[in-house]
Amino acid sequence: MNPVFALVDCNNFYTSCERRFRPDLAGAPIVVLSNNDGCIISRSAEAKAMGIKMGVPFYQIEPYLTQQGVAVFSSNYALYADMSARVMSILEQESPRVEIYSIDEAFLDLSGMESVATLADFGRHIRTTVQQWTGITVCVGIAPSKTLSKLANHAAKRYPATGGVVDLTSPERQRRLLQLVPVDEVWGVGRRLSKRLYKDGIKTALDLACCHPKTIRQQYSVVLERTVRELNGESCLSLEDVTPTKQQIICSRSFGERITCFQSMREAVCEYTVRAAEKLREEGQTAKRINLFMRTNRHNPAEPQYMPSLGAELPVPTDDTRDLVAAAIRLLRSSWKDGYRYMKAGVMLTDFYEPGVYQPGLFDDAHTRPNAKALMSVLDKINHSGKGQVFLAGQGVQKEWRMKRLHVSPAYTTNWRSLPVVK
Known part of the structure; x- marks a missing residue:
């Protein structure tokens, strides 16, 4: 078939x-x-x-x-x-x-x-x-x-x-369309590669399809050779039924206002870590490593620049929000410096393990909080219900640093309070 x-x-x-x-x-x-x-x-x-x-x-x-x-x-x-x-x-x-x-x-x-x-x-x-x-x-x-x-x-x-x-299953229709499409419109052909192809006289998708695959592999790459074969109706890219497990989870945002005090940054880092932990649990994974980074505005050279990035290994892989937030705050205390106007921060979780798979060393502190799994499950269930939010006090309440969304529409489909009212 x-x-x-x-x-x-x-x-x-x-x-x-x-x-x-x-x-x-x-x-x-x-x-x-x-x-x-x-x-x-x-x-x-x-x-x-x-x-x-x-x-x-x-x-x-x-x-x-x-x-x-x-x-x-x-x-x-x-x-x-x-x-x-x-x-x-x-x-x-x-x-x-x-x-x-x-x-x-x-x-x-x-x-x-x-x-x-x-x-x-x-x-x-x-x-x-x-x-x-x-x-x-x-x-x-x-x-x-x-x-x-x-x-x-x-x-x-x-x-x-x-x-x-x-x-486009008909070869005749394929050729007619390929002749009309510039080579930079082909999936996987980026701006830099398209410039090189133009120099070599390959200007349309049909020009690329007419190239010999082996020649393309020698002059460009095996990836572009695969593209040539695909343009000629040969399936080289199979369907991915299962979404690959993520290798890392990043949660970062630019601030609505520059952050200059530790407490505001602590709230932001806490919130980003909470969100990263939620994504981690959605993936069904636990993380062994957490990284924290902060950025000043590199586009404004008149301002002092400081862009720290620190990481830490956790004693055991975890998806417990409390453990991840505690580790993130420790990294923040180690990297924070007064006198800078921070425009962005983020948290990255890496080194994933399936729950229960990690084997600790003989002398490792493998202590885990009792009932942590049940607590996180209840927390996620409440927060995904659309009926309210449970959050850590460290995330703050006012959140003046939160990104600006002055024109945001209601969350019509995920928040009961945002449902339209017909009178």
């Missing part, structure tokens, strides 16, 4: 999530901002048509957005993550094998589906179902390799006549 892949990609995902709960914004231009309302990271189709660019600092374009009536939102990751989970749940019901590639993309295994329905019809079914059940519009690209399915999805988004679904 020849493999067939579909790439399902949500259109303008962040702005689509915001519009889903704001029907008054139908047809209106929308932009979503990065952390601390720094720059534009998502645009609706209407905003793109106005010429608004990705990555533009918000302060530079704010007057123009106000003048043009553009709806502005701060990043609402709780909303986006929940809407993503809903979309992915639908895809998992429709396909026997799904690889979640990012928050708004997933690869599906459609091998054998053509015996039940045409692949294009199945793609349209997925598109309609996701739209009806979540309000999110997706495009579907279908092809015999993951790289070609990426290009098929690109065509589905770019050409409205496709109806949001492109079946």
Whole structure:
């Protein structure tokens, strides 16, 4: 059986999530901002048509957005993550094998589906179902390799006549599309590599597909050779059914205001460690090492610079928030220096073990807190219920350092208090 892949990609995902709960914004231009309302990271189709660019600092374009009536939102990751989970749940019901590639993309295994329905019809079914059940519009690209399915999805988004679904299983259609696509649009071909390819006369995806794989491997890399084979319909990248276990967990943020006092930094480090511990438990892992880093603003050379980074080994691997916070605070006390304006800090957990697998040494202090697992389970259950939060006193209450989100929308799907009220 020849493999067939579909790439399902949500259109303008962040702005689509915001519009889903704001029907008054139908047809209106929308932009979503990065952390601390720094720059534009998502645009609706209407905003793109106005010429608004990705990555533009918000302060530079704010007057123009106000003048043009553009709806502005701060990043609402709780909303986006929940809407993503809903979309992915639908895809998992429709396909026997799904690889979640990012928050708004997933690869599906459609091998054998053509015996039940045409692949294009199945793609349209997925598109309609996701739209009806979540309000999110997706495009579907279908092809015999993951790289070609990426290009098929690109065509589905770019050409409205496709109806949001492109079946690229036909070699003739593959060649026609490859001829239209610049080589820098090919999945895995970055900016630096594309410049080198252009110098060598390889300007389109078809040019790359026509190269001999062995020659590409000798002149470039085995990775690009694999891309060439994928462009010719040879599947070299299999579907990853199980998400690989993370090798590290990082929780870091830029502060809404510069931190100059130890107590504020202590609150921030405590909060980031709590979040990292929650992610660790979601992965079903325990960590043996914790690292802490702090940063001043390196883009302002007029300010004194200090960027410490310290790590520590824990006596035994743990997922207990209390143990991880205590270790992080010890690192903070060792690295803190007065007289600096800190703009960012973060915590990284590494050296993971499955619970109960680690074998301590004969003289190691392997003491663990009694009932720690049950306590952490209850803590997570309460905090994920959407009905309230239980937090450590060390996380603080006022949190004036917390990142700015002046335009954040309610967490419609994860917080009971944010549910719209119809009168």
